[in-house]
Amino acid sequence: xxxxxxxxNLDIDKSKLPKHIAFIMxxxxxxxxxxxxxxxxxxxxxxxxxxxxxxxCNELRIKAITVFAFSTENWERPADEVKFLMExxxxxxxxxxPKIKEANxxxxxxxxxxxxxxxIKNDINKAFxxxxxxxxxxxxxxxxxxxxxxxxxxxKKVANECLNNKLTVDQINKEYFASKLMTxxxxxxxxxxxxxxxxxxxxxxxxxxxxxxxxxxxxxxxDFDEIELKKSLIEYQRRNRRFGGLxxx
Ligand code: FPP
Numbered sequence: 001x002x003x004x005x006x007x008x009n010l011d012i013d014k015s016k017l018p019k020h021i022a023f024i025m026x027x028x029x030x031x032x033x034x035x036x037x038x039x040x041x042x043x044x045x046x047x048x049x050x051x052x053x054x055x056x057c058n059e060l061r062i063k064a065i066t067v068f069a070f071s072t073e074n075w076e077r078p079a080d081e082v083k084f085l086m087e088x089x090x091x092x093x094x095x096x097x098p099k100i101k102e103a104n105x106x107x108x109x110x111x112x113x114x115x116x117x118x119x120i121k122n123d124i125n126k127a128f129x130x131x132x133x134x135x136x137x138x139x140x141x142x143x144x145x146x147x148x149x150x151x152x153x154x155x156k157k158v159a160n161e162c163l164n165n166k167l168t169v170d171q172i173n174k175e176y177f178a179s180k181l182m183t184x185x186x187x188x189x190x191x192x193x194x195x196x197x198x199x200x201x202x203x204x205x206x207x208x209x210x211x212x213x214x215x216x217x218x219x220x221x222x223d224f225d226e227i228e229l230k231k232s233l234i235e236y237q238r239r240n241r242r243f244g245g246l247x248x249x
Contacts, residue, residue, distance in 0.1 A: 005052075010230040012060075016237050018190030020064040021057065022205055022212070025050065027196025027220030040084045045222035047088055051096065054139055056226050058103055064138040064186050068204050072112070072146035086116070089141060090123040097127055104136030110182035111145030138186060145182075147206040154180035183208055191236045193229075195221045213239055 025046055032042030050067060057065050070085050077085075093107075100107060107127040114121070124143075157180045161167040167176075178184065189205060189212045197218040201209065215232045217224070 005056075005226060008226045008230060010227065010234065012230055012233045013237055014060070017060055017062060017233065018213075018236055019062070020066070020187045020189045020191075021062060022066045022068075022189045022192045022209070023053070024068050024192070024194035024198075024202065024204055025221040025224075026194055026198055028222060030196065031220035031222045039081055042220075042222060043081075043085060043088060047092055049222050049224055051092070052225065053229060054100075054105070054137075055103070056229055058105060058137045062137060064140065066110070066140040066142060066183075066186070066189070066205070068142045068145065068202075070111070070143045070145070071203060072144060072149060073203065086120060089143060090120055093123045093127045097130060100127075100139070101131055101134065104134045105131060106134045106136065106138045107131045108138050108140040108185070109143055110140055110150075111143045112149070113143065116144055140183070140186060142204070145204075147201075147203045150182050151207060178207070181207060188212075191215060191232065193217070193232050195219050195224050211244075 028042035028046040029039040030042070031045065032039050035041075054065065069089055074085060075082060109124050109128065113124060116124075154177060158167065158172055158177060162169055162172075183205070186208075189208050192201075192205070192209050192212045193215045194200075195217055197216070199216050213236050215235055217228060217232070219228050
């Protein structure tokens with residue numbers, strides 16, 4: 001356990017938890033600006049919130065969580081903020097990797113990782129290599145990630161296989177296409193949580209969220225805590241998931 005926590009008494013049905021939750025950790029900048037602090041302080045607090053959420057999800061035996069740490073659009077931000085955001089995962093890997101290993105968590109990364117600076121790539125590889133044989137929750141960090149680019153890249157792979165006669169056009173189906181996405185090794189996303197009151201997907205996991213429940217909260221990410229997470233899980237359990245059919249009607 002990394003953090004001391006108060007006991008939270010919110011009734012969630014442990015038999016109906018989502019297998020995979022995706023988070024858009026939004027509102028770090030506004031959280032800091034409201035307090036007259038630099039935006040980077042907000043990102044730092046956001047990192048601490050992430051650690052707590054990882055720990056709680058792991059305790060709940062959620063199979064996978066995926067978090068949006070840096071989008072391909074985030075390069076447009078001021079250079080000092082980009083640098084800070086880029087270095088944050090390395091900072092956390094270097095500090096918390098032993099705890100992550102001990103918690104049996106697998107660290108996975110999606111995004112254009114090969115385009116990142118070498119020192120960051122090295123830390124990512126270290127985190128991946130040292131946790132890949134773990135058997136617990138898969139923590140996927142989306143870094144330099146954009147969903148439309150991911151879909152275009154998958155399309156190119158499939159198109160090349162057709163051109164090289166490894167695949168016929170008729171063999172292309174949803175499952176095959178999904179196997180070419182960066183999330184090929186992850187379970188379907190049951191729940192997507194976005195903080196800070198913004199109600200959009202921002203080029204995040206567009207294919208993968210096709211049937212997910214979407215949950216939006218006004219809380220800024222640094223204020224998202226165990227109570228807020230459990231509220232999202234209760235709402236998830238309340239919804240009647242029909243997958244386009246009439247199940248439960
Ligand atoms: C969006 O808030 C948040 C980000 C662009 C970065 C999220 C990153 C973290 C929470 C840290 C991740 C740490 C690790 C270890 C992976 P924003 O800056 O867009 O906030 P705003 O909308 O209020 O400006």
